[in-house]
Amino acid sequence: MKGNDMAGKTSKKKTVAEKSKKVVKTAAKTAKPRAKTVDSGIRPAAPKAYAAVAVKDSRNGKGFELPILKGTVGPDVVDIRKLYGEQGLFTYDPGYGSTGSTQSAITYIDGDVGILTHRGYKIEDLAENSDFMEVCYLLLEGELPTAKQKAEFEKNITYHTMLHEQIARFFSGFRRDAHPMAVMVGVVGALSAFYHDSTDIHDPRQRMIASHRLIAKVPTIAAMAYKYSVGQPFVYPQNNLSYAENFLRMTFAVPAEEYKIDPVVAAAMDKIFILHADHEQNASTSTVRMAGSSGANPFACIAAGIACLWGPAHGGANEAVLKMLAEIGHKDNIKEYIGKVKSKQDNTRLMGFGHRVYKNYDPRASVMRKSCHEVLDALGKRNDPVLELAMELEKIALSDDYFISHKLYPNVDFYSGIILQAIGFPTSMFTVLFAVARTVGWVAQWKEMIEDPTQRIGRPRQLYTGYGERPYVPINKRK
């Protein structure tokens, strides 16, 4: 208990990382911080207009221009911030397919070619050479840590892994059969009632402590949610273990036996955490930013992100993949199932396929596919019928016209579910593991937002399609 937190393409061309550095320097010189909010110097640049689109309003023949802003890489954006004020028009983009909600210097995705970088570093390089703690530091601090910085960061996270003992009592308030994601939403939200010394979001030190607490405590809560569901005693964190090892031990160890950590499993767990750490402005991250834009408590904001992640179109997909494979049951039934998907019968979708952003192979999926085979080999589960079924499904889907023409490739969740099942996690824990890994991304994005001088409360507009004003009808006259 002592020392634990109990209170509360290289060529002449510049690489993405080099470009980002230059932009960050410019930002540090020009941007004005808001009162009280001291920034860490890694906030995104304030982009400048360099061109414009000319728009003609066909209702009155009036023309106007909208500035075009350039990011470091990726498509330019049309700046519509003054559109309503100057033209009395809103934009309409349900699902935000063409709308940038923020500027950000954390993660870049080019879905057409299948590129994902964090702070300029390719996800494949990070998965191959880094560990999760290093990726957490990179996301939060903007640079890869030196050996000293890494040791310090790991110590900070390690010493925040324990929970206030009263939090443990929250669990008994949940039904034994509660979905662990329901428990996660409740208990992570409840952290806001315990750690009052890390909730002044305008104080950089408090922001950092809240960030460390979240990254450290979410795995403890996740493991406790699992233990509660199977009726086993909670296992406390152990400071000499790595993040992934500690999580495996808290999840699978029992007091009656010694728990031996399989290094292949721990390495695969760490890789799963790296591959899920951040994914720019997806639904749950946007939820965290939206919640945080009102100045809300950081623990409550992350609970909001967990709630959003739960859905099957987002983090719930890895669980849905396993359910789908169980429903298909046998290789012989794949054709029939694909037929159902193609005819859109009962809105059937091939779970673990397709992505809003990736219209090419998800780079995370390639790493996960390799890791999946390594884990299954190490655990002697290579001939696992579920994997065989999944591989056959992948082969058939990748050669089918429907999937090719719709640019539907396997995403990261297609393989992560298989690995997690092989390790021994029940399907209900899959999204929980996604939440554990994504906490750092949510926290980094939340922190970036708070430090962005252009930040305002999130408040979208709408295209109203309801009744116009009408007279009130008294109850005795209603039909």
Ligand code: CMC
């Ligand atoms: N199976 C079959 N058809 C699909 C699928 C799928 N998995 N995904 C999209 N389509 C079809 C869809 O029916 C539509 O066809 P059409 O143009 O003929 O009407 C077309 O592709 C475009 O679909 P959409 O729903 O407009 O695409 P979207 O970008 O809104 O949806 C998605 C993205 C991830 C929600 C969707 O691909 C999906 O439901 N996939 C299955 C769930 C899944 O694996 N989700 C995990 C995403 S990765 C984890 C994460 O980042 O959260």
